[in-house]
Amino acid sequence: MARILIIEDEIDMAQGLKDNFEFDGHEVSIASDGEKGLEMALTTSPQLIILDIMLPKISGFDVCKAIRHKGLATPIMMLTARGQEIDKILGLEFGADDYITKPFSVRELLARVKAVLRRYEDFSASIPAQFNQIGKLKVDFAQYRAMDEKGEVELSHKEFEILKFLLLHKGQTVSRDQLLNEIWGYEAFPATRTVDNFIVKLRKRIEDDPDHPRHIITVYGIGYKFVI
Numbered sequence: 001m002a003r004i005l006i007i008e009d010e011i012d013m014a015q016g017l018k019d020n021f022e023f024d025g026h027e028v029s030i031a032s033d034g035e036k037g038l039e040m041a042l043t044t045s046p047q048l049i050i051l052d053i054m055l056p057k058i059s060g061f062d063v064c065k066a067i068r069h070k071g072l073a074t075p076i077m078m079l080t081a082r083g084q085e086i087d088k089i090l091g092l093e094f095g096a097d098d099y100i101t102k103p104f105s106v107r108e109l110l111a112r113v114k115a116v117l118r119r120y121e122d123f124s125a126s127i128p129a130q131f132n133q134i135g136k137l138k139v140d141f142a143q144y145r146a147m148d149e150k151g152e153v154e155l156s157h158k159e160f161e162i163l164k165f166l167l168l169h170k171g172q173t174v175s176r177d178q179l180l181n182e183i184w185g186y187e188a189f190p191a192t193r194t195v196d197n198f199i200v201k202l203r204k205r206i207e208d209d210p211d212h213p214r215h216i217i218t219v220y221g222i223g224y225k226f227v228i
């Protein structure tokens with residue numbers, strides 16, 4: 001059972017989905033334009049968002065972008081029309097989790113929603129609440145505290161956010177642009193060089209030998225990979 005937000009201006013479609021989700025035991029709210037939908041996404045902490053692309057006021061693309069730039073990882077399932085740019089929807093630019101092309105069967109949508117929710121639960125459970133060992137550091141992301149063997153270590157908010165992002169994507173290669181988008185958001189326009197400077201600082205904190213890093217590995221021409 002999850003709290004689901006449906007952002008869809010076609011009332012019949014929205015109501016039909018709501019009935020089906022409620023029948024499955026979910027708690028459902030509906031927003032019928034992009035502006036209202038974005039506001040509800042940010043204030044009512046839904047666990048899943050069903051997001052239509054063609055919406056009045058703010059398009060589904062921009063709603064999705066705005067949600068991600070606020071740093072929310074809420075799973076988003078996009079409702080698309082045939083021919084819409086699928087690669088973009090799932091890519092870094094928009095960051096949706098899945099999409100389904102209209103017209104679709106309700107049964108298929110419910111199955112996909114179940115899969116997305118399951119994936120998200122695994123993802124959320126993958127960061128333990130207490131201290132995470134990151135190289136030399138122990139980091140508590142809930143309280144923004146970090147310690148090494150000598151005691152408390154001061155990290156900036158951005159440094160915490162970068163470590164958290166790397167930890168959530170451990171074993172994967174993360175591009176500089178991805179880090180810029182996730183940590184700085186698009187309003188700041190920092191140079192990719194900024195990311196490199198932060199990584200240099202973080203290596204000094206977590207690596208035994210910052211010149212030969214074992215945890216934050218450079219992937220040439222792309223970005224970084226975090227290894228526990």
Ligand code: CA
Pocket residue numbers: 008009010052053054055
């Ligand atoms: Ca629509």
